[in-house]
Amino acid sequence: MDDARDGSAAEAPPDTVWLLRSRGCWQAAAALLEQQAARSPEAALTRAELLIERSLFEGDGWGDAESALRLAEGGAHNDTERAAAACARGYLAYVATLLRVHDRLDEAQAALGRASAMLPPGAPGRPLLDFRRGLVAENLLKDPVAARTAYRRAHAGAEQQQDDLLLSYTWRHLATIAQQDGNLAGARHGFAESLRLRELIGYAVGIAPALASLADVSPTPEAAQLRAESARLVGAFGGVPVWLAQPAAQPEQAPGRA
Structure with a gap:
């Protein structure tokens, strides 16, 4: 040691x-x-x-x-x-x-x-912890209000730490909640920001899910192009992520450490 x-x-x-x-x-x-x-x-x-x-x-x-x-x-x-x-x-x-x-x-x-x-409240590990608590609230407890609160805390912390990978996830999940609320403009903005950040930092394996999410809130011609590119990337990565290769599976939900 x-x-x-x-x-x-x-x-x-x-x-x-x-x-x-x-x-x-x-x-x-x-x-x-x-x-x-x-x-x-x-x-x-x-x-x-x-x-x-x-x-x-x-x-x-x-x-x-x-x-x-x-x-x-x-x-x-x-x-x-x-x-x-x-x-x-x-x-x-x-x-x-x-x-x-x-x-x-x-x-x-x-x-x-x-x-x-x-x-403690200002600890460097807080934003990731807040994000993961948001995931549990959103996807397991089905509590979007608690999830949104946790994601916003995580988003603010990730911005302060300049953690672009975590920001790509907080944008993504805030966008998901906006989509559920019927705020398609907000959802589109969030998904586009998530995609932009993943491309910026070179998080290649995470680009296909970002494309697929953006496709869900895009006009038909653009959506088709986004889904085709997402499918191409999944194929290039050998069927990863599995829940995009198998649409019945659960969607992507969380990052590892930045």
Whole structure:
């Protein structure tokens, strides 16, 4: 642990990890962090988040995600690290419930509640936690009012931190609620912003869902073009995300760590 804290342990290049993640190569990105994760709580958590995101997009790899998360939980040494691990625990439980692998709603709520209790209001981990609490409210509890409140807090925090990936998600989910409310202009703006940010940061694996969402609130000719491009990208990524390749599956709902 001391080696990791003083910087002498080998570290995977963050740009390489991001490049692999953004192209849907979650296992390869996680493999780069495997040795470092044994020494560094931050690397262990990043690796767990990668594998949880893989489970969301591929609908598989649950055992790998669980093992990586247990390592991150076991290596946490302070409230900030424990809160981040609890936030990831709540997210994994949420994703498993959303995709109907297991009903883990109670676990998701309890873990996110633990994370909230450990994080002060201005902590860097707050925006992601607020976003994930919004996901539970929107998609599992069916409470759009609570979801909107949580998403707005997350959106403000992501703007302050200049976290463009999280902003792409907060825009997306605020747009979804606007669409449900019949505010198609607001929904179109939010989905367009989400797409713009994903293209800006090169989050390639997340562009197809953004295109599909924008298509749902676009005029017919444009919508057809957006859906065709979304389908092309899903094919290019080998059928990922699975819920776009299989329309009956649940839609995309959440990001991993930025």
